[in-house]
Amino acid sequence: IFFANEMDQPFFSTPIQYMEIKLLNRIFRHCGSFYVREDEQNILYKAILREYFSLLMSDKKTISVSMEETREKSGMQVKANINVLESVLSSFFEGKTRDIDIIPMTINYDRILEGETFPYELVGEQKVKESLSRFVASARYIGTPFGKACVNFGSKISLKEYVENMGIQQHQVINLSDVEQNEVIKSLTRTIHECNSELSVIMSTAPLASVLLQNRKGISQENLSKSLEYVYEELSARNAVFAEKSTLNGDLSSSMTLLGEFVKKKRDVFEPMVSPKVDYKNILMLAYYKNSLVHIFLKEMIIGVSFLGFGKDTIKLSGVSKERVWNKVQFLSEMLDGVFVQDSIKITDYDDFEKTLKFMEERKILYLEDDLMKYETPHNGQNGLLFLCSLIWPFIDTFWLTMVYIYTLFPENHVTKEKVLSKIQWFAESLYEDNIVLHYESCSFDIITKALEYFKSKGIIIIEEREGEGLCYCLDPVYRVDEESLQNIFE
Template identity: 25%
Template sequence: MAEQQTQQLEMEQLTKGSKIKKYNREKQKQARRKELETMVSSIAKKCVTSMDDQGKKKVRVLVTMVDIILSRLYDQGVYVKESQWEELRKTAEYAQKNNQTLLLLPAHKSHIDYLVINYVMFRLGFQIPHIIAGENLDIPVLNKLLKSSGAVYIRREWGDDALYKAVLEEYISLIFQKGCHQLSMFCRRNTLTFSLLIYYYNPGKVLAPKLGILKMVVESFAKGRFSDCWIVPMTASYDKIMETQSYADELLGNPKQQETLLGVLGSASVLMEKMGRVDVRIGKPYSLKEWIKEQNELRGPLDILNEGEQKSTVLKSLGYRVLSDINAITPVMPSALVGTVILTLRGRGAGRSELIRRMEWLTQMIRAKNAEVVAIPGMTTDNLVDRAIAIHDQLIGQRREKDLLEPTFYGIDRFELSYYRNQVIHLFVEEAIICASLYTIIKKGGGKLDQRMQFSTLLDEVTFLSSILKIDMIYKPGTIKDNTHRALQWLVDNNVLYFDHENGWVGLSQVERNSGRENYDFLCFLIWPFIESYWLACVSLFTLTPPIRAPQDKPVYVDNSLFIQRTQALGKTLYFQGDLSYLEAVNKETISHAFSRYEQQGVMVRKSYKQPKVWSEVALDTRYIPERYNSYLIPEGRLWELAERIGKFRREGKNRRDNAAVSSRVLKLAHDLAEQNNQSSANQKMLLKNASKL
């Protein structure tokens, strides 16, 4: 890098008509090298852990603190499955003999994850793992304590910073190359091997994997830096997440608060709460070497280091394999069941007896999917319902009117409560998409023969909706047709739908009709908030229309952050005016995923910049710029057709039966926002101009 920078300086000097003398050139190169070495030292000091003999006391202090915190916060205990940990122990013993590393890959649900995972590893005799953590957690005073316990602080984004990437890659490679032997003085009795922890961000459900660190591990293996490592999917499930309020605020568009020591200590009031229990689960460990060997056999010879497309395919496959493993081992907590039931019932509330009945049904359906529902010995379903309501008394309210015939409960904060519903959706995503697809005909009403659909038509609708939602949803392996057949058969077996194989008709079963469509509606309620988000994101693209006085055939670029803020403001307006059914539709994370999907489909385009900071701006592809009539946006053209197609799957509401009225309200709001694009564009040009001067 010093050589490259010196060459660049030479080129600049040549353009000015001068030349660097050989002596001065070497001097310049050495000066640049010293600057780079200083930067390397600074990067390493920030991220490298300080796990050593002096750190033993700090670890004991931290473990004592965590013991107190967990026993107060999760008063009903931290639970593990002995058989899973015994299998991990055997894998670790084998890995230690062969100087190999355990790569722990848990889903990230709470900051408590860091404490819980380390605490369980320590208590069960494993070496405390290195934990990849964002720099925002590098909190004064606590940072030294956490670094001595394995914290590796990294930037959330490093873009094209080659030096930072090189240092981090070398550190990760050394961790896997040295293994336990590097830190043998720190190993407790029965400690088995060295571990690395990588987190996937998770606002209630698993999302598309972030592959930055995993990419470094795979590349390091491909370069022969280490012989093998063992991938270990993990998850920690909670009756209650202490950060759901801050998650909800952030996803609603409020500024994210930077963690500080004062903030952490300020949350100590939660230690007075009783948040139930924690359940830690571990998937079956498997060899990275063997997995890549299988990929070679499946896809043909792979050149991961030199073929970028092959590397991308392998990384995505591994990332989604891990997410699938995490979904498979994640138990459903009783609190998640109650939250899901409350959010998937029609009406303003539910009686206690109805909550109990639906919770029993949902428990039965989840177990029919071969998934685990956490059982608490000695507690009946009604006890579990009462327990969940007590734990979530700030999210689930009880009607206090004196003349009510039975206790009636409702969701106080449905947006925050949706965090718990999202913990269930992965189990039923294919079935929910089928039900939402069938809803396109069911919502039109009529008799039984009017509310059925040919399987071929249903498959077309399922294919479209599955493709739209592919970033947000994790599907089971297999073709869309095979998955649809399997999910449809499950719905038939559970008396939700019928399938006339001979004539190809699919519709509601008579049992489901007789029950008031409650199970069918439950599945639709799971997926509808996400459909609403994608519809909102689609209609918000109308706000990217060039202003009236601007050329209509040229895209107008708008700052991406501003565009997302506008979209959320549009969504909140439509929600409070009755044109959206769910406030969850303005979820910032889901909206961002929707825009990424539309970018993949060529509906919108993006430009990215690195100065004065990393940012981007977005615009409509010219093929999707909406049409105008007498200066007003009209519901025609390719973009409106896409919005209409997605809108078919939305939940029907009293304000949405008149499509013309909806389109006029939405397009009027979009028109007003689009007229601000000239000023936005001017501001962006000024920003770029100032950045180029810098």
């Protein structure tokens, strides 16, 4: 891409473990790679890294920086690595560089090469160590169909203009405190997230994966085609961008080829290929592809699942007041805030809630009758409400089962910080095998981590130092003596 557009090859940050790979480390370095230690707190190291970035900036070099701290394994955007971005921008705040141009870029794939290892990492197994032999072994994938890769570049963001729009003049930049610099970086990060969200495209495997996961017990080829067409229509109604216009017609054969190893077919019925304790990774990979479109439906998903939570009979017969649904929407929005990083896709206030309701009525997902929200079975056979709920149920299940596990800590139990994720994940798998939790992707480490962060932020659990065990998760002292309060939260 850079060669075709006569652009200089950018310098790019690479995790430090790649420096240990013989031969490859030299190739990467000659291609512009520099190795960065993640979460490094050494003051001298950080100072040298900042100075290195300053030298590159003063020479007007291009630097490629990944927004994620590690490889993203959930299929969604994740919080940016502010530490690396802070180092890159340090020369601007120190007055060594008058301006820095930032160009957001996204890469979307029909199918990812790392599909063989991602699922295992999501359920707690050790990340496969990169090595020269593994790199050479990847040659076996030559000729394997991986579909398309879509690269998009956004509009340039001038850092100088950006801070001026925040009311900070050029001569004031050098006098900004660390706190003020962090505020600028956080604001810039949110802007980049929004740009990346707009640049992201829907690849052919995402709609197919979402339909397959909604119909885990199988779906005929005829109904699969109809459901796929419906998903494309709903995505188009929300101004989603597709990799190719042809995918609007639902190119089932090509996308099914790409997801073939995760799906089995009996006669003309397709279903996820899952054998107990053997093929659970297939569910995780289908969820990975599905999650790339989830953010497009976020507002309607939260409203839909809040509405359906009152029961099918209630929403069909008597309906539910908008005020009651709004109360649940507020709770879910707050709970899932850390899962979705884009601010523009979140429900901001009651007016936004009502605006989204009207859109859902236009899409015939529900209908409004004065102050009531009601539902009726669609005549076209496409249940939009259940489709929306199927996208968000796994996330809610994760928070629910995490809360159930937290309840087992009452009153004085604790679990070490190193083991908490594996304990909850084991607990989640047990609930799945007992058919209490219906979505295996709810066992994902990534979402469990976010659930723990949420309950910690609410003061329900805390981290304490325990003699001989180190840092441990346990209940906040308030909930160790007041089980009723803990039950109220659970309810």
